[in-house]
Structures are given as structure tokens and as C-alpha cells.
Amino acid sequence: MLLGAQPKADRDINAKLMVTDLDVYYGTFQAIKRASLDVAENCVTALIGPSGCGKSTFIRALNRMHDLQPDVRVEGEVVLDGEDIYAPGVDPVAIRHRIGMVFQRPNPFPKSIFENVVYGPRTHGQGNRKKLQEIAERSLRHAALWDEVKDRLDKSALELSGGQQQRLCIARCLAVDPEVLLMDEPASALDPIATSKIEDLIGELKKDYTVVIVTHSMQQAARISDFTAFFLMGELIEKGETRAIFTQPKDKRTEDYITGRYG
């Protein structure tokens, strides 16, 4: 069962990630209740919903970021290309190599711009200076940041503006060649101009990557996503093609949210 009841006939869609009956608990509190979602390859899937609805919790389950917190328990299946990433014996480090994540607040390391971008390849054993330079240029170009920083790659990443820092974080993610990019409200800490740059970038990125984005802005979801999933109080209420969700929502709660009746 693919996301979007009637996908456009001319678009060939494969499910890159298939989430089945996902439960996430913080201690005894259940933050995600039986959520199932298929994420289409080379598309942008937006997760929307009011604050505290579980959309961030959901996206963090997709590359096992919850493993880093002691009291979080995840149940259910998340299948990436036919392999359950929560199956015993699966190395979460290898999974995060294939499924990268960009966070709400830009979080570059206190290192140079260059060192930030090549951090991933370096940790995966790439030591060749020339190769690293190629990777840095390619990733920065891909993240639409190259022209702004090419003359100061050895300067501290912390000197960049917030929007540039966020694109640097995206470049840092791209440098390890992931297959899926998870973005947790990547533009919420940015001004409108920086936001629109990030949005343009996401439109470009889906040609090569599968993108899942959490956003609190419905306009943003409508502008950039192909599919949308609506969360409310830990439940995945409705999912489908973005246009369908925004024009004829099937569930009353989705309609209420979209028309601005909550949060």
C-alpha cells in the first residue's frame, strides 16, 4: 500500500522507507501510537501537525536517533529497501550513514567550514586530501553554498549566518552520500529569505535523495512536498498526496487543522 491513494499515473513511485505499526515510548508515555507510513523514493514527504503531536519523535525513529536516549523505546518496523533497521544485528551507525539528518537549529561543529563538510567522509575512513576537497566542493555546490564560501573554507563555520550554517549542515549530511535525508524543521530558526533558499534547495535535492521533512508551517508543506502526513497527539491521522490532503482532507481533524482551528 503506497502513500497517496491515487498516485499520478505518469509518476513511477517506489517506497524507499516503509514504516509499519511504529510505537515510541518515553518511559511510560506513548508518544507515537501505531503509525504506519510509506515514504516514496525521490519525493518530499512532509510531516505536519501541532506542537507536541509526535512528528519530531516519528522522524527521529527513522534513523534510530532514539538509541542515544536511555529512556526511549521503539517498537514496530522501519524497512529501508527491504531491510528492517530495527532488526537485531543491524548496526545503527551504518543505518545513519544511509539515512542522514538535519536538525531544527543549525549545529555546525566549532571547526572550519571545510572540516565540517568532510567530517563524515573522514570518520568513514577517507583520508585522501584531494578526494576530500572534491567531496567538499561537490557537497557545498549541492547545498547551494559553494559560491558563498569557496574563498574562506578554512574560516570557522560559526562565522556564517544562520541560513548559511543550515545549508552547511545539509552539505555535511550530503558529503556521506546518504540515500534518505531527514529534516526536522530545518527552516524554523531562519528568516524568510534563508527559508526560501532552503525550500528551493529541498526541491533540488529530491532529484537525488528521498526527503522527509517535519514542518510546523502548512504553507511550507504545501509548497515543497509531494506527500503529506498529518499527526495529532501521537497518531498519524491522515496521509496522502499533498494536494489531496490540502484540498479534500478526509478526516475532520485534518480539515480543522488545515483551516487553522488548532495550534
Added chain:
Amino acid sequence: MRRVVDRLATFLLWAAAIGVLVLLAFFIGYIVYLGWHAISWHFLTSPPSEVDAGGGIGPEIYNSFYILVLTLIFTAPIAIAGGIYLQEYARPGWFTSTVQFCAESLATIPSIVMGLFGLIVFVNLLGWRFSAIGGALTLTLLNLPALMRVTQEALSSVPDSYREASMAIGATKWQTIRKVVLPSAIAQLTTGVVLIAGRIFGETAALVYTAGTSVSAGRSAYDLNPFHNAETLSVHLWYTHSESLVPDASAIGNGSALVLLAMVLLFNIAARVIGRTLSKRLTAT
């Protein structure tokens, strides 16, 4: 009325701060006033004298640094590794809280008690007699918890967002610690280590019964053998004022106090300078 109270509070807090400053200035001034007559090249480099006037503190200065280095060699690896474990790896549970509790208990043991423990274990039980290594191991026990705490605090000042960013692109935990967390914490960690070094340099009670009150059993007073006596500067200061037979004991004590004070001050200044330069170099590249 609230304005008056506000002003009064501001004044009292200001006065307290000034009070501390004045007190410190008075101490330093007094020690400098008493001690600076005694300072000479001869005093700083000669061995101490047992009976006659005119002894120096050269070997004591040397021993202070020697024991400091030994202590740091023993303390730093264990304390830093333990701190990394507690801050980055340990999950809450009985084991973690036991380790934490033991460290805190160890930290509250008075140094004289630690010194007597050293006397029993290193001097008598192991039969090392008074020795530099016995003193250094006693100081290791004394400073282990403090350095562990310093490590934990330095690591906890590194934002979690760095760790998340690193893990989210497929770095392992150890890679994250080594390449992101430690470089970000190194400035604060170094500052802490140097401050603790200042404390080790000034420690007295724990050394009187472990490293001894005479400078060396060897042929030279500047002696690398860790199993020889090693009276430090601060122990010498205590010794000259309480048990020494030399006629110029008080002048020597005053001079030693001044040198000790200058050294410890140097450690504090060094801590600030090193911390600042390191953090500049590592963050602004």
C-alpha cells in the same frame, strides 16, 4: 522603599566583593613584604641547611615540580577516562551512582587523613619509606575525584547538538567523543587540569608523612629516583616554621612562602591564558 532596598543590596554585594579583594591584597602584600628580602639567586638554587644559616630551597622547588609531574601522570589518565565514562557512557543505575558516590566520598576526605593513609600503605606496608612516589600516589588519591569532576563538567559544557550532528551522519560514539566532544571541551579541561596542578603544588599535609621533610637520600639533592625522599616547597615552609633548627628559619620560611605564592599565582594565570588560546585556536580555527 524598594529602591532603597535595591540600592542597599547592590552596595552590600559590592562591599563583599571588595572585601574579598582587599583581604587578598593584604595577604599578598604582607607575604611579599616579609619574603622579598630572603629572595636571592643563592636562596633559589642552593640546598637547604640543617644547622647553619644561609640554606636555600633549590631542591624543594625541584621536588615540588617532580611530585606534581608524577601525580599528574598517575591522575590524569584515570580521572579523564573515568570522567568520560561517567559523562558520555554511563546510564543511570546502581553502578553509576555507586561510582559517583565513591568519588564524592573520596573528595571529602581531609588531606591529613589521606597523608596518614599514605604513611600506612606506601611508607610502612610497602616499605618504600618516605618517597616521591609515595607522596605522588597519595596526592593522586586526593585529586582523582576533583579532576574527574573537572572532566565531567568540561564535557557537559559541550552542547548535545554537536553529538547529535555527529551521530546523525554515521559517526560512532567513540569517533564523536574523540573528534567533536573532546576538541570542544579541551580548553575548559586544560584550564581545570592546570588549576588542580596549582592545588597539588601547594598541598602540604598529605606529603609530610609520605614524601618526607628532607630533600634526598641520594647523592644529589636534585634526584630523579622516585623512591628517594622528596620534601616539597610547601612542606619546607611548614617545616622551617615548626621544627627547623636553623637560626634564619623564619626568613627562609617567609622566602619560601613568597616563592610558593608566586608559583601558584603563575599556575592560575597560565590556566587562563592556555584556556583562552586553546579555545580560540580550536573553535575559530
